[in-house]
Amino acid sequence: MSVEKTEELQDHKNITFANKTRYIVLIIGLFCICFTNGNYNVINFSVICMQDVIESQSVANQTHWLENTADVSFIFSAGAVGAIIGLGPSVPLTTKYGVRNILSFYGLLTAFATLAFPFAVSIGYYPVIFVRMIQGFGASILFSAIGSISEGWSPISEISTYVAFLSAGFQISNIVLMPVSGVLCESQFGWRSIFYLFGGISVVSHLIFFTFFRDSAKVHRNVSHKELRKISTGRMETTGRQPVPYLAVCKDKVVLSIWAAAIGGNMSLMALMTYGPTYLNKVLGLDVRETGFLNAIPYILATAVKFVAGPLSDNLTFIPETWRMIFFAAISQLGLAIGFFAMALTSSRIIAQIAYTTAIVLAGINIVGVVKCAQMVARQHVHFVMAVISLSAWGAIFVLPIIIGFVCPNHTASEWAVFYIAVGIWVIAMNIPFPFFATMEAAEYTKPEWEQKKKNTVAPEDKC
Template identity: 80%
Template sequence: MQDVVAEQSVVNQTHWLENTADVSFIFSAGAAGAIIGLLPSVPLTTEFGVRNVLSFYGSVSALATLAIPFAVSIGYYPVVAARVVQGFGASILFSSIGSISEGWSPISEISTYVAFLSSGFQISNIISMPVSGVLCESEWGWRSIYYLFGGVAVAANISFFTFFRDSASVHRNVSHKELGHILAGRLEVSGKRSVPYLAICKDKVILAIWAAAFGGNMSLMALMTYGPTYLNKVLGLDVRETGFSNAVPYILATAVKFIAGPLSDRLTFIPEVWRMVFFAAVSQGALAVGFFVMALTNSRIVAQVAYTAAIVLAGINIVGVVKCAQMVARQHVHFVMAVISLTAWGAIFVLPIIIGFACPNHTAAEWAVFYIAVGIWVIVMNIPFPFLATVEAAEYTKPEWEQKQGKVAPAPQKIV
């Protein structure tokens, strides 16, 4: 954005694009918007369904993306406002995975569903990183990035709203045979169900899931958000090389997810709890080891391999911790996933502050201390999960629990 700096610079004043604190706050503004967007997302999804809410949120984010070049031309505060709105719209993405899987996934294929749906996070980076690197150095410049991806986002949200329905049982293209397969083994209950917030927050399994997610998200967001900075400032890759190098881990992570999801569903000779714990341990263990290696090596190749491996294997936690959340919380999983999203966006919000304090000069020594601390954090936060993980649906997911609480009248139920 050097053209903006040249156009807007005032003598004896540092432009906001050249002020580290201002740029860091712009990163945090997106996370702040996401945290704001998460607060109403659970009751809105419960009331209006994931189709309507995700379409609205996604459209808001897309329009904010399109508006960023104009905001930059005005000044710093309009950019902050656009980033807040952009983050608001993106806040619901992760929790939507749970809601969509609950409405469409057979119990026996839930790992495949959450793995495939969550691969969108990796695919977006596979596309956006190298394309952005090329566009930055092309005749179209940095503004074309926002116009291109903002336009794609608008089209994607229109397509989603047009074709998606919240449940397979109400979609016109789902046959009776297919619907029977999707609903097999599920307890079919009619009507809306209020979210038992207090019961969920007191559930030891859910608390272990949230702790593991917080530890993993803080470390993963450090890699995802500041990975390009690390590649550029420490490893010495230029902008275009950084774009392509940072896309490689996401390509491999997508491939690994496409393998891990179906593999988790098909290894039925291994107890399902063991499968979840195994994938969670591999995922979070790889993150911790990756951080330790990057902290202790002076080799550019070794550091890049560790960085790549950490991101690649981190993705399979979707069939570990996240699958456990899906199995335990069932129809209330959108709340559990919203809290997991909150940990991710909270990490993005505080990381610029932490990075600004821990790595002000972006030297290898500064990053080494930061990476060791994050590696230890990942291990500590994941300790409770292996001991508390289960595949049993929680009591508060069952109609009889709500009847005992006096929240609903008895209703006919059946196992499909």
């Protein structure tokens, strides 16, 4: 009996989802990323609905923490602090126990913290800070999870689609969160139901993920031999979980150019996403309703563009793959920079709104540029590369309030113009190295023979 026939008979014993198990994994992973990110952001909307807490907890001649801007700002920052703390152990833990165990643990941690948030509010300010830090701790792994899931399950020919779809969870969570939160906030269920809903769905999503997911398609009972061949084509065989060669990765010029581009892009994008609404409201004079509506449009468009850009990058096979990565990275980051310059130099509300929307939308396709390069170069160690990228994003969230407070204390048009021009220059400067070092080639430290070479190398001082 032929090998192919034997494989077909073996496949008939299990459900193989028409050789599309990797897409089931993609959907489950997308749900986990979407709702974990939603858990982290749910406070952003619900905080405006907590008037009943102020009324029930107010003490005469004392300002409640929900009425103190500095206290509320620190609650937001506490999430970033928790995320930065969570990133530290996430890399060695993922290396040792795999993304299945660690994403499930981190995700459930954030989910239970979200379920506990209303209780923490009923106790007081410091329990809220603690729970907020746990939310951030659990959300810290999301960038690394995108890399690890893609590495274990995506064929090389579909890598752009995979990372684009998984990363769309960040935008989808905001698209879902805002309208649902608005409805629940004004309903008889109140603001607490927002935390219970998102926390509860997140628990279910991560339990399904833990039950169904495996770190590699090779060990999943529902992956057919045909699908496994497709996933494995072009990939190197690795044996088990390998320790991250931290020094080798950190000395890799390609990885350094990836990190530089990510730091430039993340600082700029976080500035736009976090303080764009403030600019629209205070500088351009849009009212709160207009600001809220215009702030939602970029997320919807960014999601749609990601769903197009991922498959497009995979299917433009007549263009060399490295050129494709550079093209999407250039379009993304130049679009982001031009958006900042336009907002800084225009006094037209319409032009500023278009620039704001376009910058956020184009920034999202960097996932099939810089992030795809990280995936292809670092391979099984991509979770470390993505953790550093994630650190740059969380660091930006933590540092930006300090920078904005110093550069734009009065929120005048001239102050914001200076800030936006500086940020536009920053994103261009940080992305200059990437086109010169971008490659599709896997780094030497990802290859099976690299560890063997290290073991066989005898240090000069050890020679006779």
